[in-house]
Amino acid sequence: MAKRKSTRGPLEYGKSPWLILFGIVTFIVLYAPIAQLIAFSFNDSKRNIVWRGFTTKYYAKAWNDASLVEAFVNSITIAVMCTVIATIIGTATALWLWRFRFPAKAAVEGVMALPIVIPEICMGVAVLVLYSRVGHWMRGFESGPIHWWNELFSIWPLNLGAITAAHVAFSFPFVAVVVRSRLAGFNREYEEASKDLGASEWQTFWNVVLPFMMPGVIAGALLSFTLSLDDFVITFFTAGPETNTFPVKVYSLVRRGVSPDINAASTVLIIITLVATIIAMRMQAPQKSEG
């Protein structure tokens, strides 16, 4: 007689009710505070606790706050500049480490990974010290021939150059990691075939290697965009009074307490980063099936 056996397979842990429950609870705990933050940006109440009806007035309020908008524009500008530079440098670094064998390569790889692993605050204070030193040194030329230099770097967006440079320093190694993991799935015989068929070094790169690594490059670019936009610690140490970024501005507001216009501004930032992140992940997804 055939009987239906409903027992779970020995390795079907995904069907364990306890594990499912644990997962659901974890997801709720992860998302509830963020959901609440977004919800209360639309709540017509200063007290922030009870729902008093839908409003977008906090978005209007945030929009009319000149310093907040300026900080936001600064953040986006820095993120865009950082993305362009970090993507180029990161991609070059990935190609370099992927393609060449050279002495002390392991050590170089270790140093390249340092900005990823060391505590942010160490890098923040280090860059602060660097800029104060350079600033100190530059002031010596206040009346001298390099005077124009100081002038130049007080003009927007070049006054954001210092922050951008620091952002590039910690985000290009991430780009390099992403692009290199993409390149790891590249069959070098394609390259050899291209050269065998008469293509030059540059033609091979442009027609064969670059198209293959493009998803990795785009994913890396979006990653550096998000990293730059999200960075608080390093900017906190390098930003001057003229060069506030959005997270630093939000920090100064948060220290004063909870208010719905912070929620509104945060919601905008969340949406921007999430869109960039999801696109980046989409870009990386095909890598799995090919690799």
Added chain:
Amino acid sequence: MESWKQNKAVFWVTALPGVVWLLLFFLIPLALIWGMSFGEKTSIVDIEITGTLANYLRSFEAVYVKIIWKSIWISVISTAVCLAIAYPIAFGICFSPARWRPLLLLLVILPFWINLLIRTYALIAVFRTRGTLNFTLEWLWDLAFLDKLVGPYQPLELLYNNGAVIVGMVYVFMPFMVLPLYATIERLDRSYLEASLDLGASQWRTFFSVTVPLTMPGIVSGIILVFIPMLGMFLVPDLLGGTNAIMIGNVITDQFKAANDWPFGAALSFLLMYVTFAALAVRAFIGSRMKGGVGV
């Protein structure tokens, strides 16, 4: 992989941008601050590098030892809780139907991409005295008629203590822990688990004798990935811990932003760097020891 000598032009074109940038904006700053950690203040703005160890010795003063110790145990507990939550989550995702896995993984790590400051701020709204959690508890209290029996609900002071810092740390870093765990559990050959069961081991025995040892590289990576940033964390204790839950990160920030004692701040941040190097060495050691067996 070709030798760098075969194509020197391409070698230098690809090598220089990253190397120069890293040198200018990372290694030189680190060198500066490392030097400064052996320096002394000679005036308000001037610092002379004298080779003194006074800054490091100062961190052994009772007040700082206490803070360092607190930073360590808060980070250890938070890391442990992260692991305890992240392992089952990573495990569950690995053993869920294949078509769900990318979505579940995305759901876990998506919060990680939301600004840390914003996530911490979101927690304040939940835990403050007039926050959602207290509000919910009060509602339950009234629902159970405890307000009639015991008296009105007294809001819990959930913020501005060590507990809040730990909760904040776990909330902020847990998604980061899932990634390396997922990567190793995913790669774990399931026939090892089947072999263990087939040989008579129970599910728990299999978990502790086979699954955990074989996923150890992922566990170690996850611990290091989470522990180091926790140790240097400045935002979470600053916003959730108030004045009585200071960690090293806050002391460093103070030295640079308020107290203006840069050499001491430099020494403290290099203490963090030394811990980081030690942790990386531990990982490299465990990695090389596991290498032959697990192929990670």
Added chain:
Amino acid sequence: MTKPIISIRNVTKRYPGVVAVDNVSFDIMPNEFFALLGPSGCGKTTLLRMIAGLETSGTGDIIVDDQNMEGVPANQRPVNMVFQSYAVFPHMTVRDNVAYGLKVTGVAAAERAPRVEEALEMVQLGSMADRKPDQLSGGQRQRVALARALVKRPKVLLLDEPLSALDAKLREHMQLELARLQQVIGITFIIVTHDQDEALSMADRIAVMEKGGVRQIAGPEELYEKPHSRFVADFIGKINLIDATVSGVSKSGVTCKAKGLGEVIVPHDGEASGNVSLAVRPEKLVLSAEPPASGSDISARGVIRDVAYYGDVSNVFVTCSDGLELAVNVQNDRAAAGLLENGREVYASWHPSDTLILQE
């Protein structure tokens, strides 16, 4: 009559969209070396894993030594498995691997040690006991997997494609080794394989599976000489299959009209009607320059299209009339010397009793 050690009764296992095992029933006797043979995806591994308890939620009964395995988890079944990938734990030494199954079931250390040593000796790994698996070759790792399963003294040893990861020489050696071990230990072995040579050379009985079902269970010789279906005939060894239509059945045999052969009479015990296949092994065919002397032989005139030389034998392909293609195995002796040339006209003939009639 001895009782079967394993009874498979109406076992079915469905995955979404496929029936992996389709209502399979058979018995396996104690001390048998039993093979599940079939192409990939035929359900043989699923069936083996169901016996081990690693696949569940099927229907039907699996009875091991009079005990129904329903609801018995994998870790409590009296069977052990040698995995295709061997699954030798990489973080344990050879000795710890072999001891693992005893340790986790609470066998005391004092009893454990001699059993482990004995098992290691049995697979000739005594000198490697303290090595880690990454210091072993594939063949050695497989022997660890064997020792690890055998030390548990299972009632049945399950082997999932145990030889597929080994190179040809080692595979041949391990075939003999496995057969020897089975003789020495005297327990039932069930081996899953897609390699007919492996099954034929080692097993006492073979179940040929296709699309989740068992097509035929028989000893190697019977399976080769008397396949029941086109599938089994084609899967085991090489065979010529000739389309034919039955025109009459008499005492002397079945008369059919075969493609390229005309009317032939074939001795046959069973039923036969309609469209059938005449099956004849290539080694039963004889090539000759002249028509065969014996008038009773079935014979076809054709042209040699291709000769594949294998040293001791050659595989010759002959194109006959009506598009009939025949494969013939020819011993490379003196008689064959002048005959095997492309384009040469030959006669391929065989004895009617070497012909099987396979009903579709």
